[in-house]
Amino acid sequence: ETGVTQTPRHLVMGMTNKKSLKCEQHLGHNAMYWYKQSAKKPLELMFVYSLEERVENNSVPSRFSPECPNSSHLFLHLHTLQPEDSALYLCASSLKVGETQYFGPGTRLLVL
Amino acid sequence: AQTVTQSQPEMSVQEAETVTLSCTYDTSESDYYLFWYKQPPSRQMILVIRQEAYKQQNATENRFSVNFQKAAKSFSLKISDSQLGDAAMYFCALNAGGTSYGKLTFGQGTILTVHP
Numbered sequence: 278e279t280g281v282t283q284t285p286r287h288l289v290m291g292m293t294n295k296k297s298l299k300c301e302q303h304l305g306h307n308a309m310y311w312y313k314q315s316a317k318k319p320l321e322l323m324f325v326y327s328l329e330e331r332v333e334n335n336s337v338p339s340r341f342s343p344e345c346p347n348s349s350h351l352f353l354h355l356h357t358l359q360p361e362d363s364a365l366y367l368c369a370s371s372l373k374v375g376e377t378q379y380f381g382p383g384t385r386l387l388v389l
Numbered sequence: 390a391q392t393v394t395q396s397q398p399e400m401s402v403q404e405a406e407t408v409t410l411s412c413t414y415d416t417s418e419s420d421y422y423l424f425w426y427k428q429p430p431s432r433q434m435i436l437v438i439r440q441e442a443y444k445q446q447n448a449t450e451n452r453f454s455v456n457f458q459k460a461a462k463s464f465s466l467k468i469s470d471s472q473l474g475d476a477a478m479y480f481c482a483l484n485a486g487g488t489s490y491g492k493l494t495f496g497q498g499t500i501l502t503v504h505p
Binding site: 332 | 432434435493494495496
């Protein structure tokens with residue numbers, strides 16, 4: 278595999294469920310990002326990790342919990358989400374923070 | 390704060406013709422990077438072209454080129470010899486330094502339709 282991969286590609290969950298989104302990059306990068314893309318809104322940066330340490334948290338609700346166990350993997354743990362959290366969640370990576378970002382295919386999330 | 394504005398929600402072009410997508414931005418930083426990303430129906434965000442602010446020469450990548458006007462804070466994308474596969478949503482993005490270091494700020498996007 279090459280580039281940035283995300284699983285699952287589609288996810289439907291109830292408001293009481295707990296689920297996790299996974300991102301993996303095969304580019305040897307040291308920085309990883311989570312973005313949220315809602316309909317008719319610009320992409321919103323959620324979290325930034327550099328060498329497994331969180332360096333940015335854009336006032337994201339606590340029902341979103343990121344985890345970066347190593348520089349190749351990034352998770353987004355979801356619990357007690359709201360219908361307005363339904364969106365496309367994009368993962369990206371870059372050689373280091375500030376460098377060009379390369380995106381995964383996204384996970385389309387629907388919260389019922 | 391940094392902002393990116395794309396004033397064209399939709400654009401269309403005939404196959405093999407040329408189209409220009411507009412983007413303006415604002416930042417107080419002197420060192421920054423500008424990007425155009427393409428998002429086809431598959432939703433994969435694909436890097437099209439990148440421009441470093443310190444470079445005066447406009448970036449080119451095959452059929453894609455930019456017109457970077459630093460004083461005017463303008464960064465337009467020209468697509469030459471348009472192909473059906475160019476149809477997508479195009480996003481302009483800014484990566485500046487300072488307190489926004491590492492953060493990509495995106496515009497609202499422009500939907501490009503290519504007519505055969």
